[in-house]
Amino acid sequence: MTLCVPRAGAPATAPVAARIAAHVLDLVDDPATATVGWDIDWQGPLSVPLVDEGAVQAACGIMHVHGRAAGRPAPLAVDYASTVAGVLAAQGVCAALLARAAGADVTQVRTSVSQAALLALAQYLAAATADGDNPEDGLPSRTGTGQGSGPADCPFVSADGVRFELEVLDADRWLDFWQRLGADRAEIGRGWRSFQQRFATATCSLPPALSATVRRVSFAAIRATADRSGAAVLSVREDPLPPTVTPPWTLTPSPEPGGTTSGRTRTGGAPRTAGAPLAGLRVVESARRVQGPMAGHVLRLLGADVVRVEPPGGDPMRGIPPIAGTCSARFSALNAGKAVTEIDFTSATGRRAVRELVSEADVFLHNWAPGKAARLGLDAEDLRSARPGLVYAWASGWGDALGPIPPVGTDYLVQAHSGLAAAVRPADEPPAPSLMTLTDVLGGLVCAQGVLAALLARLRTGRGGRVDSSLYSAAALVPRGWRRPAATDRPLRTRDGYLSLGPQARERPDRLARALDLGAGAGVDAIASRARTRPTADWLPRLAAAGVAVTPVCTSLADLARDPRFAPALAVGEYATPLAPWEFS
Structure with a gap:
């Protein structure tokens, strides 16, 4: 992806985040965005x-969560937290303009890469802090040594x-897929729970028999089996670059006017302030x-x-452990504070209820499967009559990148x-x-940014619009095309933890070696062996005195909630949750 150069006067403290923010704001295509200052x-x-x-990935827990499957902290070899921060900054600018249109005095927005990292980990952080005995928060290891060095049992190899x-x-399709391939039924059953929970736990330890099963079958046969059983398989691309250039979101204006051209919604609402720039929407x-x-x-x-619409009986995800109070901590991490109404979409009464909700709304957003909205009669064209100025947002998996099915x-x-x-x-x-x-996570942030862009366009044109975004379009936003050297990029293990090496230590391992009382020519193995002889607390002053920047790696998200240094960015109650990552002034 080619990123735009930051506009004149834009900060460069976090350069990748600044480039992402400038790129996203250019896509908003509103000259007023240049009138709001932003800092990352x-x-x-x-x-x-x-x-x-x-350093951000190490201190804020990204290395910990990404490395769980391998049994030790591991960095993402892309600037993921910076990408999230760039999108957050663009969101802040758009929100400030919407607040300003309603009379609020907002001229500046500030965010940070660390707050972006914490927001990206919101579900994992909530789960880790809902129960002090949570087994997911440590450093699990497939080998029992904590020395895993690569991905776990996923993906598979044919x-x-x-x-x-x-x-x-679902479990029936999982069973059918593996039985068609000849796997043992008991092994299939043992694998389902870990496979199903990998989204929540960031681990996936499957029975070795399942990996052995697919190693005996060609990929063509595996794909055919998946098609028959209702499973999905895709090969893992070797090329890190996206196969197509995809905009993060697309905005299709409504053909007819009908939206508000003022800063307030049709239903009024609370006045907007720097602390709540979207109040009243x-x-x-x-x-x-x-x-x-x-x-x-x-x-x-x-x-x-x-206002969150859930099926009768509520979203099943509310009951997924760990529970904080009466609800799943993971669910609450993204849904607390939303009003809830239960509606049966399959009934005519339920569909009318949705239209009634939408008639008083500015935005309707969903992430339903392709075609569901049209089948229900709740697509953008269907709801426009209920609310002509509506911003309709669909957050999909693939958009139109892989065809209609x-x-x-x-x-x-x-x-x-x-x-x-x-x-x-x-x-x-x-x-x-x-x-x-x-x-x-990034797909949700991109969807929200598309909504904000559409609301700004509605101010200018009086027209609502349809916003389409996807996980696939969000993935393309992450800058890449290179892969970091493995030896110096991985955290250095100490007797009781890990240290993430700063830029100087990665570029000048001789300085690191001398700080560890080794010769300047010591190799990676000698450095690693020496680092394990002392606890982290012993090494930190020695390395600081030698001018070698390192960051202790977070190995427990629960520790972040107890660390006073993180208190300004976290709210701690029944579970810990990141505070809003913007400061407006």
């Missing part, structure tokens, strides 16, 4: 010294050497899992009134096909998706 730094309100993407990702969303959200709820969560953090659009399949799976791994590891839900 590394540490934001945290009292933690952070100097680059690696008999002809094709690495592929498998997606199955109403969003109706019908979404599950992460992508759609994240979009609604961001709009709510910006002050919008979000794409495979199921989930995070790991998108990582595999988009090249992101190749980009996130260092050079000496084969491509494999991160089990941290990278595109789910």
Whole structure:
């Protein structure tokens, strides 16, 4: 992806984040965005010294969550947190303009890469802090040594050497797929729970018998089996670059006017302030899992009134452990603070109820499967009569990138096909998706940004519009095309933890060697061996005195909630959750 150079006067403290922000704001195509100042730094309100993407990933827990599957912390070999921060900055600018149109005095927005990282980990952080005994928060290891060095059992490898990702969303299809391939029924059953929970736990330890089963079958036969059983498989691309250039979102204006041209909604609402730039705007959200709820969560953090539509009996995800109070901590991390109404879409009464909700709303967003909205009579054209100025947002898996009948659009399949799976791994590891839900989170943020762009366009034109975004389009936003050297980019293990090396230590390992009381010519193995002889606390003053910047790696998200240095960015109650990542002035 070619990124735009930051506009004149834009900050360069976090250069990749600044380029992403400038690129996204250019796509908004509104000259007024140049009138709002924005700033992105590394540490934001945290009292933690952070100097680059690696330090943020280490201190804020990204290395910990991404590395869970391998049994030790591991960096994402892309500037993921910086990409998220860039989108957040663009969101802040658009929200400031919407607030200004309603009379608020907002001229500046500030965010940070560290706050972006914490927001990206919101579900994992909530799960880790809902129960002090949560087994997911440590450093699990497939080998029992904590020394895992690569991806876990996913993705699979076929008999002809094709690495592929498998997606199955229900137990019956999982059973049918593996039985058709000849796997043992008991092994199939043992594998389902870990496979099903990998989105929540960022681990996937499957019975070795399942991997052995597919190693005896060609990829063509595996694909045919998947087609018959209703599973989905896609090969993991070796090329880290996206196969197509895809805009993060597309905006199609409504053919007829009917939207508001003022800063206030048709239903009025609370006055907008710097603390709540979207106050008075109403969003109706019908979404599950992460992508759609994240979009609604961001709009709510910006002050919008979000009404969540759930099926009768409520969203099943509410009961997924760990429970905080009476609800799943993971679910609450993205949905707390939203009003809830239960509606049966399959009935005519339910569809009328949706239209009534939408008639008083500014935004309707969903992440339904392709074709569902049209079948229900709740597509953009159907709802425009209920609310002519409506911003209608669909957050899909693939958009139109893989045709009208794409495979199921989930995070790991998108990582595999988009090249992101190749980009996130260092050079000496084969491509494999991160089990941290990278595109789910970024996809939700991109959807929210598309909504904000559409609301700004409605101010100018009086027309609502349709916003289309996808996990696939979000994945393409992550800058890539290179892979970091593996030896110096991985965290250095100490006796009781890990250290992430700063830029100087990565570029000048001789300085690191001398700081560890080794000769300047010591190799990677000697450095690693020496580092393990002392605890982290012993090494930090020695390395600081030698001018070698390192960052202790977070190995427990629960520790972040107890660390006073993180207190300005986190709210801690029944679980810990990131505070809104913007400061407006």
